[in-house]
Amino acid sequence: MKQLQATAKVTKLNRLERNAWTKRKIxxxxxxxxxxxGYAEASVARITEEAGVAQGTFYNHFENRQELLDxxxxxxxxxxxxxxxxxTGTGHAARQEIERFGAFFDFICEVxxxxxxxxxxxxxxxxxxxxxxxxxxxxxxxxxxxxRQAGAISDFSDDEFEAIVHVLMGARGYLSRHYSYSDKGVTxxxxxxxxxxxxxxxxxxxxxxxxxxx
Amino acid sequence: MKQLQATAKVTKLNRLERNAWTKRKIxxxxxxxxxxxGYAEASVARITEEAGVAQGTFYNHFENRQELLDxxxxxxxxxxxxxxxxxTGTGHAARQEIERFGAFFDFICEVxxxxxxxxxxxxxxxxxxxxxxxxxxxxxxxxxxxxRQAGAISDFSDDEFEAIVHVLMGARGYLSRHYSYSDKGVTxxxxxxxxxxxxxxxxxxxxxxxxxxx
Amino acid sequence: MKQLQATAKVTKLNRLERNAWTKRKIxxxxxxxxxxxGYAEASVARITEEAGVAQGTFYNHFENRQELLDxxxxxxxxxxxxxxxxxTGTGHAARQEIERFGAFFDFICEVxxxxxxxxxxxxxxxxxxxxxxxxxxxxxxxxxxxxRQAGAISDFSDDEFEAIVHVLMGARGYLSRHYSYSDKGVTxxxxxxxxxxxxxxxxxxxxxxxxxxx
Amino acid sequence: MKQLQATAKVTKLNRLERNAWTKRKIxxxxxxxxxxxGYAEASVARITEEAGVAQGTFYNHFENRQELLDxxxxxxxxxxxxxxxxxTGTGHAARQEIERFGAFFDFICEVxxxxxxxxxxxxxxxxxxxxxxxxxxxxxxxxxxxxRQAGAISDFSDDEFEAIVHVLMGARGYLSRHYSYSDKGVTxxxxxxxxxxxxxxxxxxxxxxxxxxx
DNA sequence: TATGAATGAGGCTTCATTCAT
DNA sequence: GATGAATGAAGCCTCATTCAT
Numbered sequence: 001m002k003q004l005q006a007t008a009k010v011t012k013l014n015r016l017e018r019n020a021w022t023k024r025k026i027x028x029x030x031x032x033x034x035x036x037x038g039y040a041e042a043s044v045a046r047i048t049e050e051a052g053v054a055q056g057t058f059y060n061h062f063e064n065r066q067e068l069l070d071x072x073x074x075x076x077x078x079x080x081x082x083x084x085x086x087x088t089g090t091g092h093a094a095r096q097e098i099e100r101f102g103a104f105f106d107f108i109c110e111v112x113x114x115x116x117x118x119x120x121x122x123x124x125x126x127x128x129x130x131x132x133x134x135x136x137x138x139x140x141x142x143x144x145x146x147x148r149q150a151g152a153i154s155d156f157s158d159d160e161f162e163a164i165v166h167v168l169m170g171a172r173g174y175l176s177r178h179y180s181y182s183d184k185g186v187t188x189x190x191x192x193x194x195x196x197x198x199x200x201x202x203x204x205x206x207x208x209x210x211x212x213x214x
Numbered sequence: 215m216k217q218l219q220a221t222a223k224v225t226k227l228n229r230l231e232r233n234a235w236t237k238r239k240i241x242x243x244x245x246x247x248x249x250x251x252g253y254a255e256a257s258v259a260r261i262t263e264e265a266g267v268a269q270g271t272f273y274n275h276f277e278n279r280q281e282l283l284d285x286x287x288x289x290x291x292x293x294x295x296x297x298x299x300x301x302t303g304t305g306h307a308a309r310q311e312i313e314r315f316g317a318f319f320d321f322i323c324e325v326x327x328x329x330x331x332x333x334x335x336x337x338x339x340x341x342x343x344x345x346x347x348x349x350x351x352x353x354x355x356x357x358x359x360x361x362r363q364a365g366a367i368s369d370f371s372d373d374e375f376e377a378i379v380h381v382l383m384g385a386r387g388y389l390s391r392h393y394s395y396s397d398k399g400v401t402x403x404x405x406x407x408x409x410x411x412x413x414x415x416x417x418x419x420x421x422x423x424x425x426x427x428x
Numbered sequence: 429m430k431q432l433q434a435t436a437k438v439t440k441l442n443r444l445e446r447n448a449w450t451k452r453k454i455x456x457x458x459x460x461x462x463x464x465x466g467y468a469e470a471s472v473a474r475i476t477e478e479a480g481v482a483q484g485t486f487y488n489h490f491e492n493r494q495e496l497l498d499x500x501x502x503x504x505x506x507x508x509x510x511x512x513x514x515x516t517g518t519g520h521a522a523r524q525e526i527e528r529f530g531a532f533f534d535f536i537c538e539v540x541x542x543x544x545x546x547x548x549x550x551x552x553x554x555x556x557x558x559x560x561x562x563x564x565x566x567x568x569x570x571x572x573x574x575x576r577q578a579g580a581i582s583d584f585s586d587d588e589f590e591a592i593v594h595v596l597m598g599a600r601g602y603l604s605r606h607y608s609y610s611d612k613g614v615t616x617x618x619x620x621x622x623x624x625x626x627x628x629x630x631x632x633x634x635x636x637x638x639x640x641x642x
Numbered sequence: 643m644k645q646l647q648a649t650a651k652v653t654k655l656n657r658l659e660r661n662a663w664t665k666r667k668i669x670x671x672x673x674x675x676x677x678x679x680g681y682a683e684a685s686v687a688r689i690t691e692e693a694g695v696a697q698g699t700f701y702n703h704f705e706n707r708q709e710l711l712d713x714x715x716x717x718x719x720x721x722x723x724x725x726x727x728x729x730t731g732t733g734h735a736a737r738q739e740i741e742r743f744g745a746f747f748d749f750i751c752e753v754x755x756x757x758x759x760x761x762x763x764x765x766x767x768x769x770x771x772x773x774x775x776x777x778x779x780x781x782x783x784x785x786x787x788x789x790r791q792a793g794a795i796s797d798f799s800d801d802e803f804e805a806i807v808h809v810l811m812g813a814r815g816y817l818s819r820h821y822s823y824s825d826k827g828v829t830x831x832x833x834x835x836x837x838x839x840x841x842x843x844x845x846x847x848x849x850x851x852x853x854x855x856x
Numbered sequence: 857t858a859t860g861a862a863t864g865a866g867g868c869t870t871c872a873t874t875c876a877t
Numbered sequence: 878g879a880t881g882a883a884t885g886a887a888g889c890c891t892c893a894t895t896c897a898t
Contacts, residue, residue, distance in 0.1 A: 015877070019882070038337070040254075043867060054884045056871085061882090065868065120337055122391070123252075160410035166392055167385040167414065174384030175377060177336070196374035200381065204418020233857080257892060268859040270896085279893065447878075466765075468682075471871060482880040484875085489878095493872065550819070551680070551762055588838035591817060595842065598816030599809040605764070606808055624802035628809065632846020657898070661861070685888060696863045698891080703861090707889065 023061040025051045030068055031076065035113020039069060039124030070128035073121040076114050077132040081139065083107045093152035094206040096143075097168075098198050104172050105180065105189050112186040115176055140165045152206050164205065171197065237275040239265045244282055245290065249327020253283060253338035284342035287335040290328050291346040295353065297321045307366035308420040310357075311382075312412050318386050319394065319403055326400040329390055347383075354379040366420050378419065385411065451489040453479040458496055459504065463541020467497060467552035498556035501549040504542050505560040509567065511535045521580035522634035524571075525596075526626050532600050533608065533617055540614040543604055561597075568593040580634050592633065599625065665703040667693045672710055673718065677755020681711060681766030712770035715763040718756050719774040723781065725749045735794035736848035738785075739810075740840050746814050747822065747831050754828035757818055782807045794848050806847065813839065 029051035033042045044065050048055045062068040087103035088096050108115045121129040144161045147153045156164065175197070179189040202208070243265035247256045258279050262269045276282045301317040302310050322329045335343040358375045361367045370378065389411070393403040416422070457479035461470045472493050476483045490496045515531040516524050536543045549557040572589045575581045584592065603625070607617040630636070671693035675684045686707050690697045704710040729745035730738050750757045763771040786803045789795045798806065817839070821831040844850070 015881085022882075040337075044869085045867075055869090056885060057883055059869070123254075123334060123337055155413065156410065157406060159404070159406035160413070163389065163393075163407040163410040164414065166388045167381075167411065170384035170388030171381040174380045174387070178380055179377075190373070192371060192373035193377040196370065196377040197381070199369065199374070200378065200414070200418035202418075204414035204416075229857085236857085258894080259892070269861095269894090270859050271857080273894070274857060443878085450878085468765075472873080473871070483873090483882095484880050485878080487873070548765060551682075551765055583841065584838065585834060587832070587834035588841070591821075591835040591838035592842065594816045594820055595809075595813040595839070598812035601816070602808045602812030603805065607805075618801070620799060620801035621805040624798065624805040625809065627797065627802070628806065628842070628846035630846075632842035632844075657860080660898095664861075686890085687888075697889090698864060699862055701890070 019061075022053060022057065025053065026058060026061055027068070027071070027075075031072060031113050031117070034069070034072060034120070035116050038116055039120045042069065066125070066127075069125040070131075072117050073125060073128045074131040074135060076111065076117060077135055079111065080104070080107050080114065081135065083110070092206075093147035093150060094202045097201055097206070098194075101172070101197055101201075102194065105176065108176055108180060108186050109188060115180060115186055119173060119177060136169065137162065137165045140168070147206070154207055156205075168201075233275075236267060236271065239267065240272060240275055241282070241285070241289075245286060245327050245331070248283070248286060248334070249330050252330055253334045256283070280339070280341075283335075283339040284345075286331050287339060287342045288345040288349065290325065290331060291349055293325065294318070294321050294328065295349065297324070306420075307361035307364060308416045310361075311415055311420070312408075315386070315411055315415075316408065319390065322390060322394060322400050323402060329394060329400055333387065333391055350383065351376065351379045354382070361420070368421055370419075382415075447489075450481060450485065453481065454486060454489055455496070455499070455503075459500060459541050459545070462497070462500060462548070463544050466544055467548045470497070494553070494555075497549075497553040498559075500545050501553060501556045502559040502563065504539065504545060505563055507539065508532070508535050508542065509563065511538070520634075521575035521578060522630045524575075525629055525634070526622075529600070529625055529629075530622065533604065536604060536608060536614050537616060543608060543614055547601060547605055564597065565590065565593045568596070575634070582635055584633075596629075661703075664695060664699065667695065668700060668703055669710065669713070669717075673714060673755050673759070676711070676714060676762070677758050680758055681762045684711065708767070708769075711767040712773075714759050715767060715770045716773040716777065718753065718759060719777055721753065722746070722749050722756065723777065725752070734848075735789035735792060736844045739843055739848070740836075743814070743839055743843075744836065747818065750818055750822060750828050751830060757822060757828055761815060761819055778811065779804065779807045782810070789848070796849055798847075810843075 026047060030042060030047045033047050033050055037046075044055055044058050047068075048058050058065075058068075084100050084103040084107065087106065088099050090096075091099075118132075121132065141158070141161050144153060144156070144164065145158070148156065175189060175193055179193055180186045240261060244256060244261045247261050247264055251260075258269055258272050261282075262272050272279075272282075298314050298317040298321065301320065302313050304310075305313075332346075335346065355372070355375045358367065358370070358378065359372070362370065389403060389407055393407055394400050454475060458470060458475045461475050461478055465474075472483055472486050475496075476486050486493075486496075512528050512531040512535065515534065516527050518524075519527075546560075549560065569586070569589050572581060572584070572592065573586070576584065603617060603621055607621055608614050668689060672684060672689045675689050675692055679688075686697055686700050689710075690700050700707075700710075726742050726745040726749065729748065730741045732738075733741075760774075763774065783800070783803050786795060786798070786806065787800070790798065817831060817835055821835055822828045
């Protein structure tokens with residue numbers, strides 16, 4: 001009896017698993033296609049061909065093309081958040097910000113598709129972009145607030161933090177687009193970019209650690 | 215005879231003028247359409263309808279759709295440069311940068327089409343975007359260098375200037391997208407955005423004027 | 429042992445019953461869907477969803493979509509025949525015909541799905557429509573013949589009866605479509621429709637009862 | 643000069659003519675397709691193939707598929723009206739109605755596509771059907787009213803006329819569907835159909851001409 | 857040069873049916 | 878028998894571009 005139940009369960013699981021696996025195949029194919037050719041070229045035909053399934057199969061897993069496109073950025077964006085969090089130490093707030101900056105570029109080297117997905121989502125997947133933005137900016141504002149409480153930042157209001165977060169995100173985007181893209185694949189940004197960012201941020205946003213005076 | 219010549223000349227002039235006039239009509243129509251609906255919606259049919267000419271006429275003036283789209287940003291971008299230059303005073307370099315920042319937002323209020331053209335060009339008119347970028351960044355780097363020579367900035371290399379310029383441009387883009395768009399038309403950014411930018415830049419990039427201590 | 433047999437029997441009965449029950453669920457769901465949205469919108473997916481069964485289940489009970497659609501009208505059509513018969517008295521033939529006419533409209537008020545099924549079947553379920561037609565017209569012709577034998581109709585041949593039956597059915601169809609449909613649900617036809625029909629039929633088809641002169 | 647103008651005019655006319663001709667080709671192709679296979683099978687691909695033009699051409703002449711389908715019935719319906727009018731004499735109103743009835747069947751023999759277009763339009767081209775209905779029923783009611791004024795009909799109100807018109811149209815439709823369709827093409831209805839209709843109408847709707855007493 | 861109809865490839869989506877579980 | 882994912886054909890429509898007038 002237990003055996004049967006188990007079998008039944010396994011069978012059912014197998015179905016569920018296969019279902020999830022197909023959806024994953026489509027999702028991953030879309031990630032690759034958008035990462036490589038951009039949203040505009042990511043037709044359902046192209047995605048399903050890349051995934052190795054029929055076009056009709058697509059609509060068993062996603063309501064329509066847009067629904068999938070809108071899931072791309074938030075999903076991978078969370079991967080990014082976790083990646084960066086794992087790489088951020090416990091030092092001074094300014095140093096942590098530099099670590100996050102560096103980890104961002106490490107992440108786009110590991111998941112090169114992310115760069116294009118991030119850059120194009122605002123236009124082609126606005127709903128997904130908004131979701132990602134909310135994910136990121138609330139977390140980021142919280143980080144800045146905590147730094148202010150710890151005395152590492154002064155003189156910025158909560159509203160100003162929000163604007164700052166947009167500047168920081170905009171900076172990452174712009175810099176990654178201009179320094180990381182190359183003919184094939186994604187490369188690390190040059191050192192002078194990191195140093196310029198470090199100078200701007202440590203001086204402009206954070207209070208210098210005690211004893212560190214210009 | 216003179217009459218005829220004159221007539222001929224006038225005719226010829228009229229032809230050239232009409233030619234330029236037609237091209238201009240198409241260009242302006244494209245500006246309005248892209249500004250209002252974005253590049254993706256800017257089909258040749260829509261542009262020519264807005265311009266009041268036949269679709270075929272389009273191809274007498276532009277090689278193809280892309281060629282026109284690629285001209286949009288550089289052209290209006292130069293208008294922007296002139297606009298900002300006219301609004302920049304001769305005070306301290308940091309104050310000038312704040313003036314430029316403000317003038318940028320004044321410009322997008324005066325030419326509301328520019329915002330969308332700027333934001334979407336990178337994706338839909340990469341050649342035009344690159345041209346605009348070159349126009350802007352060389353001018354900007356020159357400004358920063360001059361400020362360094364004047365002693366208003368220290369400690370940044372030329373390479374770092376380039377990165378800084380991208381940060382500044384990225385900031386404008388991100389902030390304008392997030393604070394200026396509204397349901398109808400383009401609006402000024404809130405004060406706390408300006409103040410956040412001013413704090414970040416004056417402290418992070420420029421040396422404080424003598425006697426100005428945090 | 430008996431227990432087991434009983435169980436087996438019960439089980440078997442349950443199976444058969446469940447089988448019939450499932451088929452019935454699908455049939456009723458199709459009735460509702462076609463009645464509400466028409467044949468064109470009655471996809472297998474929609475019907476099975478309405479029935480609460482899987483799509484594949486459909487094909488365990490019907491050869492294909494068309495087979496079910498073709499069963500709809502004849503089945504409900506028989507309900508209609510019984511309904512009308514129960515409402516027809518034993519008076520003069522002309523009066524009976526008026527009663528049938530009225531009962532028809534009563535029926536479509538009671539089974540509002542019928543109207544749409546009837547009207548669309550000719551196009552979307554021709555086999556079923558033909559079957560329904562045969563059911564109705566043979567019965568109807570028999571009625572008219574009996575009336576002729578009873579002396580209530582003269583001067584019409586059997587062939588002409590067939591044509592008359594089609595006129596009467598066509599009249600019901602047309603009138604119901606034009607006077608009974610409304611935004612929500614099915615409503616009774618206005619009085620002047622009934623009176624016009626009565627005049628046309630009693631004068632055109634039946635002999636006036638003795639003493640009834642225009 | 644005049645020559646040139648003339649040429650120009652001819653050229654322009656030629657363009658217009660060619661344009662109209664293409665539209666006509668599509669329209670006629672649609673008529674044939676719908677007449678032969680029904681609206682449901684009248685895909686744009688099939689129509690344009692029949693017309694010998696590219697699919698895209700379709701949309702230069704019609705907003706969308708439905709727009710064309712909705713034009714079919716009203717357009718051919720007017721042809722029918724003219725045809726019937728030309729065949730209707732000036733005799734007694736009842737005789738005229740019989741002539742119209744006969745002319746209707748003559749028309750569907752001449753334009754066999756009309757039958758299917760008429761029968762299916764209510765479902766597949768409701769807007770066109772409504773337009774046709776308005777065309778027909780207002781004209782028909784006017785005819786009946788005139789007959790009433792001339793003393794050929796008594797005892798029917800205007801509202802009842804409307805219902806009668808629907809009955810008459812429904813009769814034509816039903817009868818044509820059942821007696822005129824055959825495997826290939828459209829054939830005349832049998833005599834007994836005409837005679838049955840004549841009896842029903844002349845007795846049920848019209849007053850017998852003087853001296854004609856049952 | 858201006859016109860605008862013609863083209864045909866390509867995009868998104870629906871749906872009846874099959875089949876392994 | 879029940880399930881529901883997979884299939885792929887077919888439908889409607891858009892659009893950049895060409896070309897005869």
